[in-house]
Amino acid sequence: MPHFDYTAMNGAGARVRGSVEAESEASALRNLEEKQLLPVSVQRRGGPVSSTPQKRRIKNSEIGAVYGQLADLLGSGVPLLRALDSIHKSAPNPAMRQLIKEIRAAVADGQSLTDTLKQFPALFPPLHTAMIQAGERAAFLEEVLRSLAGFIERFEELRGKVMGALIYPALLSGMGALVMVLALMFFVPKFEPLLAGAKKPLPSEIMFALSHLVRGYWYWVIAVMGGAGFLLWKSVSTPAARLKLERWQLKIPVVGSALRLLAITRFCRILGTMLANGVPLLQALKISKDATGSHILSERIAEAAEAVRDGKRLSEPLSKGGFIPEQILAMLAVAEESNNLDKVLVQVADTVERRTNRQVDQAVRLIEPLILCVVAGCIGFLALGILLPIFTMASALGSK
Numbered sequence: 001m002p003h004f005d006y007t008a009m010n011g012a013g014a015r016v017r018g019s020v021e022a023e024s025e026a027s028a029l030r031n032l033e034e035k036q037l038l039p040v041s042v043q044r045r046g047g048p049v050s051s052t053p054q055k056r057r058i059k060n061s062e063i064g065a066v067y068g069q070l071a072d073l074l075g076s077g078v079p080l081l082r083a084l085d086s087i088h089k090s091a092p093n094p095a096m097r098q099l100i101k102e103i104r105a106a107v108a109d110g111q112s113l114t115d116t117l118k119q120f121p122a123l124f125p126p127l128h129t130a131m132i133q134a135g136e137r138a139a140f141l142e143e144v145l146r147s148l149a150g151f152i153e154r155f156e157e158l159r160g161k162v163m164g165a166l167i168y169p170a171l172l173s174g175m176g177a178l179v180m181v182l183a184l185m186f187f188v189p190k191f192e193p194l195l196a197g198a199k200k201p202l203p204s205e206i207m208f209a210l211s212h213l214v215r216g217y218w219y220w221v222i223a224v225m226g227g228a229g230f231l232l233w234k235s236v237s238t239p240a241a242r243l244k245l246e247r248w249q250l251k252i253p254v255v256g257s258a259l260r261l262l263a264i265t266r267f268c269r270i271l272g273t274m275l276a277n278g279v280p281l282l283q284a285l286k287i288s289k290d291a292t293g294s295h296i297l298s299e300r301i302a303e304a305a306e307a308v309r310d311g312k313r314l315s316e317p318l319s320k321g322g323f324i325p326e327q328i329l330a331m332l333a334v335a336e337e338s339n340n341l342d343k344v345l346v347q348v349a350d351t352v353e354r355r356t357n358r359q360v361d362q363a364v365r366l367i368e369p370l371i372l373c374v375v376a377g378c379i380g381f382l383a384l385g386i387l388l389p390i391f392t393m394a395s396a397l398g399s400k
Contacts (some may be wrong), residue, residue, distance in 0.1 A: 004028040004044050011282075027109055036374035057095050064152030071145035081108060099123070099327070112136060126287045127270060134278035144277045151273050158265070158353060165364045169371055176375035183382055184211045185218075191386050198389040207385030239357055243295045254366050258359035261295035264324060265352045267301065272345025281308060310365060314341070328352070 006028065007021050015036065022028040047348035066087060073083035084104040091097040099120070099164040106116040114133040117124040128148060135144030200208070212219060234367045250256040270291050274284035282305055289301040303317040315333040318324050328348055 003041050006030055006032060006037075006039055006040045006042045010037055024367075028382040030109070034127075039078070039128070040166050058093065058099065060152060061156050062096055063092060063123060063128075064149045064156070066091075066100070067145045067152070068149035071142045071149060074142040074145070075181075075268055080113065106350050125291070127274065127291060130279050130283055130287055131277045140278075147277055151269065152306035154269065154353075155266075158356070161357060162262070162360055169364065169367045171374070172368070176371070176378065178377050179375075180382075181214060183379075184214045188382070188386070189215065195386075195389045195393075198393045201388045203381060204385040204389050207255050207382060239295065246295055254359065257364045258293075258356060258363045260323065261352050261359055263292045263297045264328065264357055265349050267292045267297060268328075268345045269354065272349060275342035276346065281314075283320065285314075296321065300324075313381055 003019050003021050005017070007015065007017050010016050010198060015188050020028050020030055020031050028042050029039055032042070069087050069090075071081055073086060074080065078086070081104060084100055086333055088097055088206040091100055103113075103116050106119070107113060111289060112133075114129055114136055117129050117132060135141040144395070150314045184207075189209060192208060192211070223356065246259075267288055270288040271284050274287065275281065279287075285301055285305040285308065289298045289305070292298055292301070298305065300318050300320060300323060304314050304321070308314055313333065313336050315329050315336060318332070319326075319329050329346055331344055332341070335341045
């Protein structure tokens with residue numbers, strides 16, 4: 001158990017210093033109050049109480065597993081503190097065990113689970129804490145936790161499918177680039193002495209110039225490419241640049257449609273899940289706006305929040321710009337009239353997710369041949385640059 005060094009004022013007004021053993025800073029403060037000491041400063045010996053969330057290596061799937069375990073324990077009638085103790089003992093990740101220990105200590109000190117989780121915003125985003133807060137207030141916390149666990153599982157499944165589909169194109173691009181660099185560094189120089197006296201056409205001149213550049217100034221090439229990448233990253237870090245980039249991405253055949261459907265899936269699932277778990281509509285719109293991954297859709301959601309605040313329907317501002325298809329907007333309009341928006345949003349998310357999977361598969365099938373064509377073109381350029389001087393020399397010898 002950690003020790004806390006404190007400076008406090010006693011009943012006589014004298015300043016006293018000492019140390020106290022406690023599970024957390026709040027427990028240390030309570031111990032000082034029991035000793036009738038007025039704390040001036042309390043500091044954990046050897047550093048702060050909790051590590052920063054950025055240093056915790058905890059996956060989102062592990063958070064979802066904790067939600068599911070906690071929901072099962074609470075649904076079986078186990079008190080919250082005992083449930084946290086059980087999860088702490090069974091957690092395989094040391095970082096997760098430390099996190100559960102700190103959450104348990106804060107709850108034992110009288111904090112609500114929502115206020116405790118808000119201390120770790122990198123691990124528990126506003127989407128999670130808002131739903132848990134609604135569950136605590138309405139006494140259906142286990143249903144909220146189970147819903148969160150299912151939400152995270154579906155989200156990770158979709159993200160895993162997208163990332164898995166991009167592995168082969170990325171590997172193909174990397175191997176093609178590596179083959180080109182190795183050929184320019186080791187293969188092309190072997191032909192340069194043989195073709196020194198031959199007349200070189202333009203492709204050969206370009207190929208040998210690239211070989212000299214890569215071999216002699218490779219560090220400058222890396223520096224220039226790194227600088228260009230950094231400048232490109234800085235240029236798209238502004239909201240206006242990101243908006244332009246997204247509009248350009250949406251115009252790409254098949255790929256743009258997949259990106260649009262992916263953003264719509266996130267919005268519908270997040271908003272529907274929050275509404276189904278008692279989160280107010282305006283708060284749910286504010287949270288879902290920042291979680292769609294699309295700046296265009298975020299603007300539409302912000303306008304929709306203002307319209308709802310003024311007493312208008314949600315589907316009207318979402319129809320601007322043509323980002324969301326008409327059939328989805330029609331379903332949302334009917335759901336608003338029947339006061340069944342939460343269920344319809346989840347159903348729409350399930351339907352759009354299936355379409356998204358098909359669009360991702362089509363996009364990958366489109367990208368793979370394009371990458372193969374680019375790699376084949378680069379290798380053909382190398383072969384052409386080497387063979388053209390040889391053909392020129394052969395023609396000259398034949399004419400003699």
